[in-house]
Amino acid sequence: MAGELRLKTGPHRVLEGSPWAYRGEMYHSDLTPGTVVELTEVNGRFVAKGLFNPASLIAFRLLTRDARETIDGAWFQKRVREAAQMRFDLLGHRDAYRVVNSEADQLPGLIVDKYGPMLVVEFLSLGLLPFEEAIVEVLVDLFHPQGIYERGDVPVRTKEGLPRTNRMLFGTMVSPVQIMENDVAMIVDLADGQKTGHFLDQYANRRRTGEFAAGKTVFDAFCHTGGFGLTAARHGAKSVVGIDIDAASIRRAEENAAVNQLQDVTRFVAANAFDWLRQESEKGPQYDLGILDPPAFTKSKDAVAGAVRGYKEINLRGIKLLKPGGLLVTSSCSYHLSEAQFIEVVRDAAKDAKRVVKILEIRGQGMDHPMLPGLPESRYLKCFICAVS
DSSP: OOEEEEEOSSOOGGGGTOSEEEGGGEEOTTOOTTEEEEEEOTTSOEEEEEEEOTTSSEEEEEEESOTTOOOSHHHHHHHHHHHHHHHHHHHTTOSEEEEEEGGGGTOTTEEEEEETTEEEEEEOSGGGGGGHHHHHHHHHHHHOOSEEEEOOOOTHHHHTTOOOOOEEEEEOOOOSEEEEETTEEEEEOTTTSSTTSSOGGGHHHHHHHHTTOTTOEEEEETOTTTHHHHHHHHTTOSEEEEEESOHHHHHHHHHHHHHTTOTTTEEEEESOHHHHHHHHHTTOOOEEEEEEOOOOSOSSGGGHHHHHHHHHHHHHHHHHHEEEEEEEEEEEOOTTSOHHHHHHHHHHHHHHHTOOEEEEEEEOSOTTSOOBTTBGGGOOOEEEEEEEO
């Protein structure tokens, strides 16, 4: 029988639809970390079953609100099948997409990304370890991959008391692997690339950007391996310059350009994007389409003020670089910077640039990265398409 966690008196997000309960909200003196437990209200009324780990601030991660469900390997396999089936129905034509998105698929701490013949998984919760074999088994049955690779070099694993090691869980390694995305061939490094190798959450936003690119001169700041810029080039951009501080990413972007025979219209620069934007913007408007897709500038609410300054600076410079009538595609993947705050960033940047900016479209992560209404943290990506005059 599962151990029991009891909520303390007071309001709790988990009672309002959140899949999380924090360490300080519960009594939990004698429970084993990494086990499945039952969460109850202070009066003993059942709330949910979930994974318990007091080493993490989020000490309870919800699995089910149905007291009748038995949490075992078969339960996890059923959940993985449900998540995969939704992607098969919606995205089955795609080479690469997210198969399992943690809490949003009722599989807290589990990330599974598909890259052509390979699957990359992250186990980010201690409580998943007893079910690892069952999860790998169902993934093999569903996808028949050439290999399943675990990216374990994620900082959050330290907080969970998990080792930070990468390893093969099934089959043989294929890396780098080539995928097709929006008619662009992308070479993805699964072993050493950022995240699980590629930023799959921006897939639809890259496609949308490509729709505006024909005949335009484009800059792509924080370009990583060239996803946005190459999509623009594939869809008829006159010229594209991509900038990223990581020299390895720039080399991969150049390789991707060559594979797609787009090297004549693209140029990739290894440079600090802040510095490049500042220096280029001092020359005045030069571009028709600008793309800003930086990494998260804050991963905690304590650092939001500094992040706002960073976002404002790059958006100010990006706006200054655009000719009247130009378009700016600007993103933030920082959950702690809200959509309302990001709108204020664009407003303040436009004011300081002395330009008129209109937000034409507000977008987020793709449908393979679903969001939970009860977990605002699962809606982290903001992508604005703006007209600049």
